[in-house]
Amino acid sequence: MSETQHSIVEYRGKRERGPCGYCSGRCSKYTHGMWAHRLTVQDYQDLIDRGWRRSGKYTYKPTMKKTCCPQYTIKCGVLDFQLNKSHKKCLKKVHKFLNTGIRSGTGDNVEAQEKAGTSTVAGKTTKERQKEKQEPAPGKGPDPTKPPCKKAKLLRLEKKKQKLAKVHQEGQAESHGLMENPSGNSPKSIDQWLKELSTENPKHKLEIRLVATPHTARSARDTAEFDSSYEQSYEIFKKYQIGIHKEKPHENTKSTYKSFLVDSPLEPEKPSNGPRCGYGSFHQQYWLDGKLIAVGVIDILPYCVSSVYLYYDPDYEFLNLGTYSALREIAFTRSLQKEAPDLKYYYMGFYIHSCPKMKYKGQYVPSFLLCPEACTWVPIEACTPKLDVRKYNRFEDADKVDENGVVNLDEVLVLFERQAMPYTVYKALNPRARDEGDVKEYAGFVGKKCYQRMLLFRS
Structure with missing residues (x-):
């Protein structure tokens, strides 16, 4: 049996009383972890479907019943994804900046200058032109040349009535066969939004590049592309950690950056029925006018795109890059699904209701949230009422059994002296070994699908 066909992991057991970054608890975070020397993309897919997550090559699973802030794995179905008002507002803000150069809410654009009366038209400021026309300045009293202002609530009601009337008219036209391509009432997809908001001659150019990490790179060209932006990526990461997360400069060395966001245990794969870019770990880079401003670290797996981390230049915080990058990654997942039909989810890491x-x-x-006991997916709407009452909850019915969690030591594979073998054979060769409890714990956490394929390192 060749070890190159298998994932190789080293179980580290439980990590007691770690500091929590969510509630600031000093000794309240509990996890179980293992070091992944190598992982196939299918094994990691099955691990995250049991609540695991990676940080570099270290994979961990929160001890849900014990930890202060239970972390539930969350995924989004990209084929049925619906934008909400906040998402649309974010997209409009970014594309307004790209198309016109206007930064919403700041004073360094034409719109803000107009409000301040300092923009010039034909050599005169807005205030000067208003004075010449003897017009009252905006916000300084009623304008006798215009009708009285209506309250925002009334304006919204009128707009809603107009929209309903338009829909009614379109419905009548459709019923009489007067419309060749009726729009209907179905909401626009995120792909339509991104397409409609873009213009042919934008003020700024945003380019999104998918760059394979060194472990995923398949050619010298891929490696050179990643290396060419390595310094810029690291500087942005350091600036982000210090500016956004208030960390100390010495906490963000090149080695910590590499071990956290560059190193990956995932073995790259490029099957004929998969996406053109293949499976593995990637950096999705955001270049604004030739300048790198943000990086989204992602894993492309058989059934999903898994978001690992996002960091960006704090100077561009006004673009709401956290939300914008998530929407872009959802759109990216939708595009991959056209090439790989099974790839239809976007994993966002952990959801913490508290x-x-x-x-x-x-x-x-x-x-959908992952039930921590049955390891099944449950719509989040059915989970949040329970989480409002208690931090830790089982979402599935009590009779739902996690069949993948049943442990049979005869089927647990281990790697001993460079040979793959069942644990029971290893135990016969090492009768003094006292690790059966740890192996059972490991097998229960990773599940039957994984412990039958992965090799658990034994020294």
Whole structure:
């Protein structure tokens, strides 16, 4: 049996009383972990479907019943994804900046200058032109030349009535065969939004590049492409960690960056029925006018795109890059699904209902949470009422059994002295070994699908 066909992992057991970054608890976070020397993309897919997640080559699973902030794996179905108002607002803001150069909410654009009366038209400022026409300045009293202003609520009602009337007219036209391509009432997809918001001659150019990490790279060209932007990526990461997360400069060395976001245990694969880019770990880079401003670290797996981390230049925080990159990754997943039909989910990491800054993930509809005991997916709408009452919950019915969690030591594969063998054979060769409890724990956490394929390193 060749070890190159298998994932190789080293179980590290439980990590007691770690610091929590969500509730600031100093000794309240509990996890189980293992070091992944190598993982096939299918094995990692099956691991995250049991609540595991990676940080570099270290994979971990929260001890849900014990930890202070239970972390539930969350995924979004990209084929049925629906934008909400907040998402649309974010897209409009970014594309307004790209198309016109206007930065919403700042004072360094034409719109802000107009409001301040400092923009010039024919050599005169807005205030000077208003004075010449003897017009009252905006916001300084009623304008006698215009009708009285209506309240925002009335304007919204009128707009809604107009929209309903238009829909009614289109419906009548369709029923009489007067419309060749009726729009109907179905909401526009994210792909349509991204296409409609773009213009042919934008003020700024945003380019999104998919770059394979060194382990996933298949050619010298791929490696050179990643290396050419390595320094820029690292500087942005350091700037982000210091500016956004308030970390100290010495905490963000090149080695910590590499081990956290560059190193990956995933073995790249490029099957004929998969996406053209293949499976593995990638950096999705955002280049604005030739300048790198953000990087989304992602894993492309058989059934999903898994978001690992996002970091960006804090100078561009006004673009809401956290939300924008998530929407872009959803659109990217939709494009991959056209090449690989099984790849139809976007994994957003962990959802923490008790942490306000992590609850936003539930706004990506439709979303599903992983039941921590049955390891099945449940619509988030059915989970949140339970989480409102208690931090830790089982979402499935009590009679739902996790069949993949049944442990049979005869089927657990281990790697001993460069040979793959069942654990029972290893135990016969090493009668003094006292690791049966750890092996059972490991097998229960990773599940039958994985422990039958992965090799558990034994020394």
